[in-house]
Amino acid sequence: MSRLLLILLLVCPAAAAEPDKAALAKSLSAAIDRHLAADWTARGIKPAALADDAEFVRRVYLDIIGRIPRVSETTEFLADKAADKRAKLVDRLLTMPNYARHFAFTTRQEWMPQAATDVRFVFSGQGFEFWLQDEFRKNTPIDAMVREILTVKMPEGLARFREIDEFRNDPNTNRVASFYQANEFRPENLAAATTRIFMGVKLECAQCHDHPFATYSKEQFWQTAAFFGEFAALPPVPPSFVGPLPPQYQKNQVTIPNTETTLIATYFDGTRPKWSIDRTPREELAKWLTDGKNPYFAKNLANRLWARFFGIGLVDPIDEPGDANPPSHPELLDELAKGFVASGFDNHVMIKAIVGSQAYQLSSKLSHPTQGDPRRFAKMAMKGLNGGQIFDSFVIATGLKNAAQLMDEGGDDFRDRTLRGKFVKMYPAGTKTIETQTSILQALLMMNGKQMAEQTTVATSETLSAVVDAPFLSTEERIDTLYLAVMNRKPTDAEREKYASYVDRGGPSGDKTKAISDVFWVLLNSTEFLFNH
Numbered sequence: 197m198s199r200l201l202l203i204l205l206l207v208c209p210a211a212a213a214e215p216d217k218a219a220l221a222k223s224l225s226a227a228i229d230r231h232l233a234a235d236w237t238a239r240g241i242k243p244a245a246l247a248d249d250a251e252f253v254r255r256v257y258l259d260i261i262g263r264i265p266r267v268s269e270t271t272e273f274l275a276d277k278a279a280d281k282r283a284k285l286v287d288r289l290l291t292m293p294n295y296a297r298h299f300a301f302t303t304r305q306e307w308m309p310q311a312a313t314d315v316r317f318v319f320s321g322q323g324f325e326f327w328l329q330d331e332f333r334k335n336t337p338i339d340a341m342v343r344e345i346l347t348v349k350m351p352e353g354l355a356r357f358r359e360i361d362e363f364r365n366d367p368n369t370n371r372v373a374s375f376y377q378a379n380e381f382r383p384e385n386l387a388a389a390t391t392r393i394f395m396g397v398k399l400e401c402a403q404c405h406d407h408p409f410a411t412y413s414k415e416q417f418w419q420t421a422a423f424f425g426e427f428a429a430l431p432p433v434p435p436s437f438v439g440p441l442p443p444q445y446q447k448n449q450v451t452i453p454n455t456e457t458t459l460i461a462t463y464f465d466g467t468r469p470k471w472s473i474d475r476t477p478r479e480e481l482a483k484w485l486t487d488g489k490n491p492y493f494a495k496n497l498a499n500r501l502w503a504r505f506f507g508i509g510l511v512d513p514i515d516e517p518g519d520a521n522p523p524s525h526p527e528l529l530d531e532l533a534k535g536f537v538a539s540g541f542d543n544h545v546m547i548k549a550i551v552g553s554q555a556y557q558l559s560s561k562l563s564h565p566t567q568g569d570p571r572r573f574a575k576m577a578m579k580g581l582n583g584g585q586i587f588d589s590f591v592i593a594t595g596l597k598n599a600a601q602l603m604d605e606g607g608d609d610f611r612d613r614t615l616r617g618k619f620v621k622m623y624p625a626g627t628k629t630i631e632t633q634t635s636i637l638q639a640l641l642m643m644n645g646k647q648m649a650e651q652t653t654v655a656t657s658e659t660l661s662a663v664v665d666a667p668f669l670s671t672e673e674r675i676d677t678l679y680l681a682v683m684n685r686k687p688t689d690a691e692r693e694k695y696a697s698y699v700d701r702g703g704p705s706g707d708k709t710k711a712i713s714d715v716f717w718v719l720l721n722s723t724e725f726l727f728n729h
Contacts, residue, residue, distance in 0.1 A: 215538055217545050224535045224549030231528035232555050232573055241566040244575035247559045249274050250685035251729070252282060256551060257684075258581065258728040259505055260289040262298030263588040267680045286551050290544050293333070294588075299543075300328035301584050302504065307393050310378040312621070320374035327371035337541040338497055339486035342394055346482035348372040376427075383428050383450050387421035394485060395464065396496030398515045414452075415459065422450040422461035423481040448477040464492070486541075492517075494533035498546065499523075502532070505550050507579040508570050524571040560729035579728040583623030586726060587616045593682045593720065594651035595658030615647060643721055652717040654709050660716055664709055671696045674712060682719040 236243055247255065253273045257265045265273070273285060289295060304325040305312060311321020331341050350373060379385035391399040399417050426447035448461040448471065461477050462468050469480035485493055496514075503509035510523045510532075523529045532546070539545035550556055560576040567574040581589070590596065650656040654664050659681050663674050675695045679687045687695070695715050703711035719725060 215540070217539055217542060218548075220535060220539055221545045221548035221552060224532065224546070225552040225554075227531045227535075228528065228549065228553040228555055231525050231531070235525060235572065236574060239566070239572065241572055241574045242564040244559045244561060244563050244567055246554065246557050247576065251559060252557055253285070254684035255576070255728055256282075256286060256289065258585055258589070259551070260286070260298070260547065261292055261294035262301070262585050263294060263592050264682075264684055266592055267677065270680055270684045282557070283548075283552060286548055290335075290547065296329045296333035298584070299332045300325050302582070303328050303332075305582075306500070307389075308375060308378045314378075317374075317378045320377045323371040324374040324378075327374075332543070335542065335544055338543060339493070339541040342493075343482045343486055345372055345375050346390070346485070347476070347479045348376075350376075381427045383421040383424040384417075386424040386427070387417060390481075390485075391420060391464065392515045394496065395492040396499060396511065396515050396517055397464070397492065399464075416462075416464065418450055418452050418457075418459045419462035420464060422448055422459050423477045425450040425461065425477065488537040494536045494541075495529055497541070498532040498536045499529060501543075501546050502550065505547075505556060506573060507577040512571065576729065581623070581726055581728060583620035584616070585728075586623055587619035589725070590647075590651075590720065593659065593725075595662075596647065596651055597658070648717070648720065652713050652720065654713060657713075657716070660713060664712060671699050675699070675715065678712075678716055678719060682716070682722075682725055 232243075235241070250270070253265055253270055257263060257269075273281065278284070304321055307328075308317070308321050308324050310317045311324070328341075375389075376386065379389050388399060391397045399420060428447065428450050449458050450461075451458045460468065461481070463481075463484050469475075469477075469484070471480075475483075484490065488494065495511075495517075499509045499511050499514055503512070503514055510525055510529045511517045511521060512524070513521070517523075532549075535549065536542075536546055555573050556576070558574070558576050560578055562568070562575060564574075570577045652660065654660045659678075663669065663677050666674075669677065672692055675692050676686050679685060679691070686692075699708055699711045699715060701711070702708045703714055705711075
């Protein structure tokens, strides 16, 4: 032990408990590769080769900040000869504003899906997303974020409609409390959302009767709902209401609807809090739920992060763990959960651990029949992009200006008013991105949309005009530039020859400018552009 470290431990004993997060991330990366390699050997699986730099840079930009890299960002990374350039890129991406924006958007889709399906909660979802964005920007630990949601304080009393202004003066509380509004302040809805999102247990299946395929009981469901019993006596939320409801404090019980059975709040493991007048039932639930010893919380959140980066969870479906749905790699999931707890639920540590593993950096190209099962992670799976990723990547590829202000005409829903909003609504995110399929309406939006037409026309497209007007570029180099802009790689020799020949011939009209516009349109509408791989 160095003399400096010894002095630090004597002067500040707490320093001994502070983990070396960089070392922890590397250790978890090694654990991922060790567990997967053992599984491949046991099953006779031959993993894919490592992804080249072009494949990796596109993948990690989409996964961490939700967009493809710019041509300059791609070429700079490809030219970098440093051995640790991938790790350094991940470090840099985690400091970019788009990281917080992308993770807030995708987390809101998981934690408050009602905002995408129920027009009443769209504005609540936006507020909740703004709060999430602030938290991800500060790298607030996930357990602290969950505690904030579950313990958010609301005004006392039942005159809730007269107190909306109090919430307008406290926008952060209003944003967090949006979680309650989206669940209509109903104990059963809040219990279902809390257990599914934060424990990975679909407890709502036992709301009316014992779960037929699991050990969850109806009694367990309502005992969990009782933690939100303070809302039980409140009337239903009118559709026009936009503010949070104040609770009736110290309620820790709920009566099952249409029965005379009243249950006391009880943890999912069968134990009960040591009730105190100083802590509300929701605070007791938050303390138990986010405890590092909780067998559900850390595993569930680690599994959700894994699914975000690999397209499928170690437990799949992610909210149905149990004997009938065991993890594909149970020891690995245990180790990731313990690492997450050791890091203080640091999102950055887990992201660096996953992205730093060789498993994440494998190519998506199938090179051996044994790589076919996605749950063995012997190659990277193809992951469909969500609407935000598609639109933001389209903006980067085409150089579209003022994209956030662009309005779209003719929508029958106010979410259609911005062009980005239209894409987000048209391409809803799914839990399992490896099963994404393009619908006819999605294809038509890409192929025939107004912005696609404008951005594949030289007169109105910044990228195309720059490529066409550059006198020093040959036809082949123009094709290379378009590929770097859209695919973040250079074309193969066969692709370059095919498209250069088409452009030199001028396509069917004999117009070279129109022909290169055609090439750009084809690349933007290709499957390769719409998937992360």
